[in-house]
Amino acid sequence: MDRTSLLRFMTCGSVDDGKSTLLGRLLYESQLIFDDQLAALAADSKKFGTQGGDLDLALLVDGLAAEREQGITIDVAYRYFATRRRKFIVADAPGHEQYTRNMVTAASTADLALILIDARKGVLPQTRRHSYIVSLLGIRKAVLAINKMDLAGFRQETFDSITGGYREFAKQIGLDDIVAIPVSALHGDNVTQSSVNTPWYRGPALMEHLESVEIQQELSSRPFRMPVQWVNRPNQDFRGFAGMIASGAVERGGRVKALPSGQESRVARIVTQDGDFGRAIAGQSVTLTLEHEIDISRGDVLASTDSPAAVADQFQVTLIWMHEEPMLPERPYLMKIGAATVGATVTSLKYKVSVNTIEHLAAKKLGLNEIGVCNIGLDRRIPFDPYTENRETGGFILIDRFTNETAGAGLIQYALRRADNIHWQALDVNRTARSGLKGQKACALWFTGLSGAGKSTIANLVEKRLLAAGKHTYLLDGDNVRHGLNKDLGFTDADRVENIRRVAEVMRLMVDAGLIVLVAFISPFRSERRMARGLMADGEFIEVFVDTPLAEAERRDRKGLYQKARRGELKNFTGIDSPYEAPEHAEIRIDTMATTAEQAAELLFRRLAAAGILGEARED
Amino acid sequence: MNDVSLTHLQALEAESIHIMREVVAECDNPVMLYSIGKDSAAMLHVAMKAFYPAKPPFPLLHIDTTWKFREMIAFRDQTAERLGLRLLVHINAEGLAQGINPFTHGSGVHTDVMKTQALKQALDKYGFDAAVGGARRDEEKSRAKERVFSFRSAQHRWDPKRQRPELWRLYNARKHKGESFRVFPMSNWTELDVWQYIALENIPVVPLYLAKLRPVVERGGALIMVDDERMPLAPAETPMMKKVRFRTLGCYPLTGAIESEAETLAAVIEEMLRTRMSERQGRVIDHDAPSSMEKKKQEGYF
């Protein structure tokens, strides 16, 4: 069988530059349009075509007009064609300003950009914007198709002046591998065959160029990286690390380093169903076994020992915002990078970048389709490379913790040195000192459960019991927080997230002050509770699930809230029209159908004592 | 394997493996939708590689409309047995009781009840939160924008506004309870890629894909195979023996055959390269309405 390779490219053009026509022609010429599709095309051309009833190739790919009318989201469309030498995957993104998100998405997997320019119009602001995004996303190769040359009399001067001007601009943004081709998408000049109309042009036709352009084996020549996706353990004797090699190559017997732990070992086997490999390269999905038993889990990265990836938890990054709800500094998100998902907070937004002028503008937030540069802090250290060196280990997405939607995409520039950050200073007067003085260990008890489950009742009883034992405590609940600290917050999704965030921060400060803090909030979402847990040291956060079935909570309904919610007077009421995510790993679960509140309080008190929270000397 | 670069099939295979492993790593209870056809055959083959030496850590699910070709059902059971995988078969019992069939109720109702509704029933019954399917983006215009991880609401609905951008190789598989994903690891493959891969890897396929003399009748311009005695024949209709094969396999009354001489995989590929008809042309459901696929997707057909 032919050894065909794969080229992924994206198309960029302004409206009416002829992008659809050109793409339609590439598909048509590579013979991938079947007779039944052609018949449909002929019919469509008569009805909607712009070619006076002749075949309108643009209709093969152009669904945009219809979509705009129907109000469907405008998205990246993927198209496929193949020649004997190559298979092509084309990411086709509409080019309008509002669609930065789509361009970025398309660019993220492309090896090359096909940039269209209308010969009569020359380089437009849009052309610059697209080129900037292409370059930002790390694409180094571009094909400049100067289209509609038929309408410009196939003049060389036109071609030369446009390409000259473009090259100068492109150099400033780091795009220098550019091949320019004069074409007519409509008539086919220089699309698959060199045209007699441009005798002055000596270069290849577009298809010829796409078929033969060297796809940079850039990632293959970089140091070895493999994010561990999945640990394969079919039995006691086999422990394999499965993943796709992001860059470089790996060999049997080669040394590798597991990150972030830094432990080293050698590759024992490269296991595939087709037999063991001696060597594997970037782009392959493999399973590695190592000589030593080292602790590796999903999200870790296996890297070369000579030039391992750096590890850090604070970065300067470029962010591209993709969500209707703007990015606000200090909001917690999740970052997915490689196979790792970690908590992330944008600590400061330095500036946003105008995609039209590449100017830096001051900003407090980042809206949909805006690009900015910011500092970001993670809740744990991750292995990474700067995006410009490796897009697989330097590109990430941010996920909204509340809606789970992909809110933004980011490119790591570099790690921030610790000195550049505010870090908690290890003072001599510290938590241990403060809590020691009180004869206790500081910690937080986080009560979660449905409204009416019994959280406050139990928490109150526990606090009384602790006070009686001479302990220093504080109880945070809706009553003392909602009326003061959080009185500016309502019950929208964003406000709920912020409510819990503040509560969690107050909890942290109070624990730092040496107190035993009891927190009683419904806190229906795992992500929020995880966020709160993430603020605390191991063992200091005790999640207490007050487990009462919905029917029972509703039956009790002491405040009449369920009734209101059922009548539709209370929106987003947990358990009714807003979900409650029961904890999966709570330290303590209290079944209120089986225990009274007093029994529960006593149980909790004993657990605290057993955990050494109440101090050794004065244990009850 | 070449030292510095992969062939297009190697690249596609590696990508599909990556996607399947993401599903297993991120979802609680995934299932693979196995529809017995060539795309499923290739997908299953990739799955065997993805988790080797372990078995794929998910069962196969076949939605049986009870109108599949008999050879398909036999092949399905053999395949599960040969690979040692758990196979779940779900039939919409209510639909069956009501006697829903493509002849009296038409392809639209039949497909909705016995396939779309049946699939939702099965996903709910077993609580699957990710259904991995073999659909490709090149199959149909409206699929060109489909995500690899396609988000579904708790009611299994596909909402274009809630689909997430997919950058690099990063798939966001987070969801709330009750929500789910349809995952399409073969998104970037074309029909030709699938056949080339099947030939290269020697993957067994249902013999119906190869040309053979079979009893068919001509209806509405399509050649329909008379696979069993349930097919009502018009008075003037007598099945004739023709050398035919199928490009796609579904319910036999809804799947048109093409006349062909291709008795081997190599000949099928050869014919494909010369053919001028798209594979969907054989599917009766597409002819209903131009936007029928789009609509079916929203309803949860895929």
Ligand SMILES: Nc1nc2c(ncn2[C@@H]2O[C@H](COP(=O)(O)OP(=O)(O)O)[C@@H](O)[C@H]2O)c(=O)[nH]1
């Ligand atoms: N004369 C001429 N017209 C062209 C050429 N390419 C595209 N067009 C016309 O320009 C218009 C816009 O083309 P289309 O492909 O829809 O542009 P898109 O918005 O970039 O997809 C259509 O009327 C095309 O027929 C070309 O090379 N020469």
